[in-house]
Amino acid sequence: MSGLLLGGLGFAAAIFMIFVEIPVAVALGLVGLAGSALIIGTGGAMVIGATTIWDSVTNYTLTMLPLFVLMGNLAAHCGLSGRLYQSMSILLGHRRGGLALATIGASAGFGMISGSSLATTATMSRIALPEMQAAGYSRSLSAGSVAAGGTLGILIPPSTVLVIYAFIAEQSIRSLLLATVGPIVIAITLYCLAIWVPLWMGWSTAPERPRAVGAERRAALKALLPPVGIFGLIMGGLYTGLFTANETAAIGAAVVLAYGVLSRQLSWAGFLDAAMDTALTCGALYLVLIGANLFNFFLALSGLPFSLTGLFSGILDQPLLVILLMLAIYLLLGTLMDSLAMLLLTVPLFVPVAQAAGIDLIWFGIFAVMVVEMGLITPPVGMNLFVIKTTNPEIEMLELWRGVTPFVISDLIRVCIIIAIPALVTWLPLNAF
Numbered sequence: 476m477s478g479l480l481l482g483g484l485g486f487a488a489a490i491f492m493i494f495v496e497i498p499v500a501v502a503l504g505l506v507g508l509a510g511s512a513l514i515i516g517t518g519g520a521m522v523i524g525a526t527t528i529w530d531s532v533t534n535y536t537l538t539m540l541p542l543f544v545l546m547g548n549l550a551a552h553c554g555l556s557g558r559l560y561q562s563m564s565i566l567l568g569h570r571r572g573g574l575a576l577a578t579i580g581a582s583a584g585f586g587m588i589s590g591s592s593l594a595t596t597a598t599m600s601r602i603a604l605p606e607m608q609a610a611g612y613s614r615s616l617s618a619g620s621v622a623a624g625g626t627l628g629i630l631i632p633p634s635t636v637l638v639i640y641a642f643i644a645e646q647s648i649r650s651l652l653l654a655t656v657g658p659i660v661i662a663i664t665l666y667c668l669a670i671w672v673p674l675w676m677g678w679s680t681a682p683e684r685p686r687a688v689g690a691e692r693r694a695a696l697k698a699l700l701p702p703v704g705i706f707g708l709i710m711g712g713l714y715t716g717l718f719t720a721n722e723t724a725a726i727g728a729a730v731v732l733a734y735g736v737l738s739r740q741l742s743w744a745g746f747l748d749a750a751m752d753t754a755l756t757c758g759a760l761y762l763v764l765i766g767a768n769l770f771n772f773f774l775a776l777s778g779l780p781f782s783l784t785g786l787f788s789g790i791l792d793q794p795l796l797v798i799l800l801m802l803a804i805y806l807l808l809g810t811l812m813d814s815l816a817m818l819l820l821t822v823p824l825f826v827p828v829a830q831a832a833g834i835d836l837i838w839f840g841i842f843a844v845m846v847v848e849m850g851l852i853t854p855p856v857g858m859n860l861f862v863i864k865t866t867n868p869e870i871e872m873l874e875l876w877r878g879v880t881p882f883v884i885s886d887l888i889r890v891c892i893i894i895a896i897p898a899l900v901t902w903l904p905l906n907a908f
Contacts, residue, residue, distance in 0.1 A: 482777025485510040489770065489820060499816045500762035507769030514776045527768045532761060535721070536642050540760060542724035543633035545753040546705075546731050552745035553735040555702050559584040560602055562695040569686035572670045574610055575620040578603040579666050582624025583631055584702060596625030596859045600866045616679040618870050619878025620670060622859040626848035626886075627662060630655050630841075632709055633724065635760065636815060640840045643767060643822050648720045649713055650837050650904035656710070657899035658841055661892055665885035673881055701734055714903070763819065771823040780827045787828050794832045798842070798894060801825055805846040806853055817847045838900045842893065849886040852879050 485506045492502035512520035531537070560581035567573035567580075582599050599621045607617040629636050632652040641648040673679040687695070709727055712718035718726060735741025741749075774780055790796040808817045822843070829839045851859045854876040863875060893900050 481510060481513060482774055482779030482782075485770075485773060485777065486779065486820070486824075493816050493820075499819065500759070500766040502766070503763075503770040503819060504766035507766065507771070507773040510773035511769070511776060514773070523772055524769060527772065528765050531765045531768055534642065536648060537638070537761075537764070539633075539648065539721045539724035540635060540638050541753060541757045542721075542728045543635060543638070544756050544760075545749065546633065546724065546728040548749035548752045548756075549728065549731040549735060549741065549746070550702070550705070552749045553701075553731065553738070553740040555731075558698045559702065560599070562698040564606065565687045565691050565695040566699075568610075568684045571683050572616075572674050572681045573684070574603070574607045574612060575616055575670045575681060576667060578607070578617075578620045579624040579627065579663070579670075582621065583627040583663075595628050596622060596862045597866055599624060600863050604863075604867055610684060611680065611682040613680040613878075614870050615874045615878030616670070616673065616681060617878070618863050618867070618875050619880075619882055622852045622857070622863055622875070622879050623666060623669070623882035623886075625859050625862075626851060627659075627666075629848055630662070630844055631659060632706070632713075633727065634844075636818065636844055637840065639760075639764065639767075639815070640818060640822060640844070642764065643771065643819070644826050644836055644840060646836050646840060647904075651840050652710075652713055652720065653904045654837050654841050654900045656903055658845060658889065658893060661889050661899070662885075665889055666882060669881035669885040679878075705730060705734075763815065767819040770819070774823050780824050783824050784827050784831050787831070791828075791832045794834055795894070797828060797832045797834070801828075801843075802846055802890065805843070806850045808847075808850060817850070818843060835897065835901055837904055838893070838897050841900050842890070845886070845890060845893070849883065849890070852886075853883055854879065 489506045563577035563580045567577045637651045712723050851857050860875045
């Protein structure tokens, strides 16, 4: 059997195993080891396996991963994440569509902490959906804002997915985190329009609520200061060059810990729980990375990435066509699997193609994350939609599709904007200190 055919069969096997809910790390690791053994022998595959494990757990770039995860877990145990939606609903709830806007903002905060679109969607569907429905919001708008809001957090620093992309594609994590600023601003603006336009057209319902009194608003603003300050510290330190990405992760975790202790929001039991959650999460992430590295090595041995580049050779001088083809593939995969699984499967194949087409890999990383997340809310079978349907079975799928459609359109517009004006992504990384 030729290496190319074996690579194709291995890729298909990995997709199938993930689709039937075999853990991503197990699926990629097994395919990688078995495929490598068939090409270079069992002994060589075992040596590669041992080397891969060592390289993955000792890689300097990945030292920030446990620190970012610890920062998020400490923030959750300090109550920072739990107060986000309450504070934003107080500040925005009196405006038309204000609870939907609060859901978008709070989902971004939750996602920043959890790093998972599906987990954010599941959490916010239990918190925000009941309150919006009790306030008289149409179910389509409520469900659509929860599903779309879950996709934002994965792009907002600190993003574990971007750290993993930087490791696999061998790119600067600092540049990737800085590159998110433009797309985040565009996303928030377009999501606000995705809420307001249907309301203005009369397609959705969102009654106004009484404005909160001054004391409530001041308390809500005070509750927002810590997460906003931590985010400002991360981006400010990165932009000015005061901290490296690894130092930023360490300082962020230290600041959240200090806040929890000084404000007496973090107990000793809470700290131990955060440490244990961090260990479990990072253990799972490192297993995924080890599996991904084994899978990547097998793909390289098979020659599949280079053959894929050859298949694209007819359009490599037209980067726009390459990007549009990748966009279609990501949207299709978004109906089948989680964002991390999609990136781990496709980055080893698409990065050589992007390089051959002259596409900036920092820009491509942001593009890939954005498109992967868009696939999770694209009807008819986006994964976030099934999460909402599972946690709220009374919502009809037709209502979900109708509610999420304005957000899908806004995501497509955002992708078109960064394709048309790549500098919105690349300018800040190139001009930061």
